[in-house]
Amino acid sequence: MGTDISRPEHPPLARRHAWSLAAYRHMLRKRLTGQPAADLKSIADKRWDIAPGEITVSPPAIYLPGQMERVTGWEGQRFYPYVHPGPTMAGGLSIEQGPTRGYLIKNVWLIDGALYKGNASHWLTLKPQRFAPVLVENEIERGAIYCTQNGNSWFGTWLMEDCVTYALACDEGVPVTSAPSARYPLFTQAPPYEDWLGMNPLRLRTAFFHQLVLFDDVSHNRSRHQRYRAMGDKLLTHVEHAPHPGVFILRGHEGDLRLLRNELEVAEHMCVKWGFRVINPLRLDVPTIIAACAGARVVMGVEGSQLVHGVNVLQPGGTVFTLQPPNRFISYYKYMTDRDGQHFAFVVGTPDGDGFTIDINEVERTMDLLPKH
Incomplete structure (x- = not known):
């Protein structure tokens, strides 16, 4: 593997390839056991509160x-x-x-809109492809995922939620989102909004992360209000x-x-x-x-x-x-x-x-x- 990206400037990708059957192991395990996989956040190596919660009326x-x-x-x-x-x-x-929370997980695969490590997974799109790629083209030292299933499905949620979490991702690593596909194309109005908001994410279909940060950023607390x-x-x-x-x-x-x-x-x-x-x-x-x-x-x-x-x-x-x-x-x-x-x-x-x-x-x-x- 290659492509060591550790800074938001996103230097040119020097690509060397690795093979991963993580997606197929996940599908086979689910078929054999009938049990849903653990969520990736549940096996985080570290978790912390980025902003406190509160009671609102x-x-x-x-x-x-x-x-x-x-x-x-x-x-x-x-x-x-x-x-x-x-x-x-x-x-x-x-x-x-x-509260707004961060989760650090080490050694994670991104394959076609889903994240995998061992018996755990986390889907960034609602339906990853049935035949996932096994060739993984990118290696990231520390990335931060800000996209969500809902944000990848609906424009309003992308703009009201995912774009707000982007600010957190910039503080924690290289901001990464899943690459568009035929099933989940990039919203037509996304590029001009990203331009005016100064967003410059990496769009990846496959990657290996030495360190990956995920977020809980659904609560309407003061931090989210300020970022919005x-x-x-x-x-x-x-x-x-x-x-x-x-x-x-x-x-x-x-x-x-x-x-x-x-x-x-x-x-x-x-x-x-x-x-x-x-x-x-x-x-x-x-x-x-x-x-x-x-x-x-x-x-x-x-x-x-x-x-x-x-x-x-x-x-x-x-x-x-x-x-x-x-x-x-x-x-x-x-x-x-x-x-x-x-x-x-x-x-x-x-x-x-x-x-x-x-x-x-x-x-x-x-x-x-x-x-x-």
């Missing part, structure tokens, strides 16, 4: 009576903390935000901005289906009545998107990844206003606004075929409940 969301009664389904399995949205929206919960705000401030340095009423970020038919049938009607109403800017992020470049969102007092749209463009640069005291499908209510942005000193408002739609509709009158009445600037 959640404020109530802003919503009209009867909204939660419309919710027929919710999706919390992917997002921490894993609780039903009703109590979260009502507020007043004491939530234990755990620093990321937003860095984006704002690239655009001229001044306060304005709000931005409506269209979702359309993209991503996991959350089809708001009267989306354009709601967007036009917010533009005419409230002076909102309306953008379709899939038709604009990143500088134009950030310039439109910067300074917004309200970020509105169907709950989904597209809202992250505005949430990134929303200032304390601002409001995230989500239009929620009744069969797929997600609380994720509420956790962020609670953490970052912002407000969270929502309206739940009513079913309409394979989509839903939003009552504009309810949007109006909820807007009237927002704190006045």
Whole structure:
């Protein structure tokens, strides 16, 4: 093996190759025993707290009576903390935000989106390839993995979570992320965001790490708040901005289906009545998107990844206003606004075929409940 990379500058790779059957041993062991492998963090040579945890009390969301009664389904399995949205929206919960932790593991293989050592593994993508490579091309003295399964699957999670953990990775070793593949391609808007955020990771499909650092960075503690705000401030340095009423970020038919049938009607109403800017992020470049969102007092749209463009640069005291499908209510942005000193408002739609509709009158009445600037 070759490629000794010990500095973030990433010197040119001098490649010598090694063979590893770690992925196949893992698959065979699982098939023979039927038991899941231990997580790599459980066999760490060293673990430590990077930032302390804390107890926070959640404020109530802003919503009209009867909204939660419309919710027929919710999706919390992917997002921490894993609780039903009703109590979260009502507020007043004491939530234990755990510490940010680091884990050092020695002699680890990265093979096609999964990490292996002995009987332990840790997947960085949801489904590594069935036929993993056995030729490992890179050797890293000390690397730090900042990517996650969710971040490799969804753009919003990548930008709101993985990019925030990148700052920790830079402090602990060479920042490494899994290489894009046909199944998990690089998000189209990732390169310009990385450029503006000063991110320069190594993207690897295979590697051997003499030392590897992993993180627990899911809690909404003060450290995560500070790193997220620093990321937003860095984006704002690239655009001229001044306060304005709000931005409506269209979702359309993209991503996991959350089809708001009267989306354009709601967007036009917010533009005419409230002076909102309306953008379709899939038709604009990143500088134009950030310039439109910067300074917004309200970020509105169907709950989904597209809202992250505005949430990134929303200032304390601002409001995230989500239009929620009744069969797929997600609380994720509420956790962020609670953490970052912002407000969270929502309206739940009513079913309409394979989509839903939003009552504009309810949007109006909820807007009237927002704190006045």
